[in-house]
Amino acid sequence: MTANGMEWPEPVERVAAFLRDTGAEARIEELPTPTATAQAAADAVGCTLGQVVKSIVLMCDASPVVTLVPGDRKVDTGKVARLVGARRATVADPDEVEAATGFRPGAVAPFPLERVSVILVERTMLRHSAVWAGAGYESHLVSLAPPELVRLTRGRVEDVVLESR
Numbered sequence: 001m002t003a004n005g006m007e008w009p010e011p012v013e014r015v016a017a018f019l020r021d022t023g024a025e026a027r028i029e030e031l032p033t034p035t036a037t038a039q040a041a042a043d044a045v046g047c048t049l050g051q052v053v054k055s056i057v058l059m060c061d062a063s064p065v066v067t068l069v070p071g072d073r074k075v076d077t078g079k080v081a082r083l084v085g086a087r088r089a090t091v092a093d094p095d096e097v098e099a100a101t102g103f104r105p106g107a108v109a110p111f112p113l114e115r116v117s118v119i120l121v122e123r124t125m126l127r128h129s130a131v132w133a134g135a136g137y138e139s140h141l142v143s144l145a146p147p148e149l150v151r152l153t154r155g156r157v158e159d160v161v162l163e164s165r
Contacts, residue, residue: 011103011136018112019142024152026144034138036106038071041141045132048072053125053133053149055108057097060086060118064100068110068133068149069122073161080160084118109136111152121146121155 008016012028019026035041038052052071057064058080065084067075081089097105100115110133113119125131126146133149135142150157 008140009137011107011109012140014102014112015109015136015140015142018152022152024144025148026142026152028135028140028142031139031141034106035134035141036138041132041134042071045141045143047130047132050124051128051131053110053131055101055110055134057092057100057108057116058089059092059096060084060089063118064092064096064116065089065118065120066101066108066110066113066116066153067120067122067160068125068153068155069161070125073122073124075160076162079158080120083120083156083158083160103134103136104138107134107136107138107140109134109142110149110155113153119153119155120158120160121150121153122160123157124161125149126157 031044041052042049049072050070056067056075077089094105132141
């Protein structure tokens with residue numbers, strides 16, 4: 001439920017309940033336009049692309065792994081496969097994303113993810129004072145400090161992005 005008493009979509013309510021239950025220091029914002037891309041999210045909240053958290057679902061052999069990477073970087077599937085001991089890692093298709101996370105592609109929140117046992121957080125995100133992640137619906141984002149993101153996801157901080165050129 002929002003401050004003005006309006007109902008949020010069910011996936012956002014699920015995220016909000018998780019944040020309340022964990023005593024999280026985070027803020028959900030409803031935006032006037034959809035933010036299904038990292039650039040749209042950055043534009044909507046006025047932050048850098050690197051402060052937007054992309055929740056990328058990979059299928060590592062047959063298991064879903066969520067990688068949280070800055071909006072200005074790309075996940076390195078080879079690094080992820082090695083980190084989780086898989087033969088290969090491929091980007092999940094939309095049905096696999098929803099089955100693994102309970103969220104639609106473009107609106108995946110980094111929590112709660114009961115069906116995902118491994119969450120990898122790109123280490124370079126820790127340099128920011130605040131980041132913005134999906135909150136379960138295309139027009140909702142959550143703002144929080146990177147250490148809080150790591151705590152809430154129980155994520156492993158790793159190097160999971162392609163090297164910049």
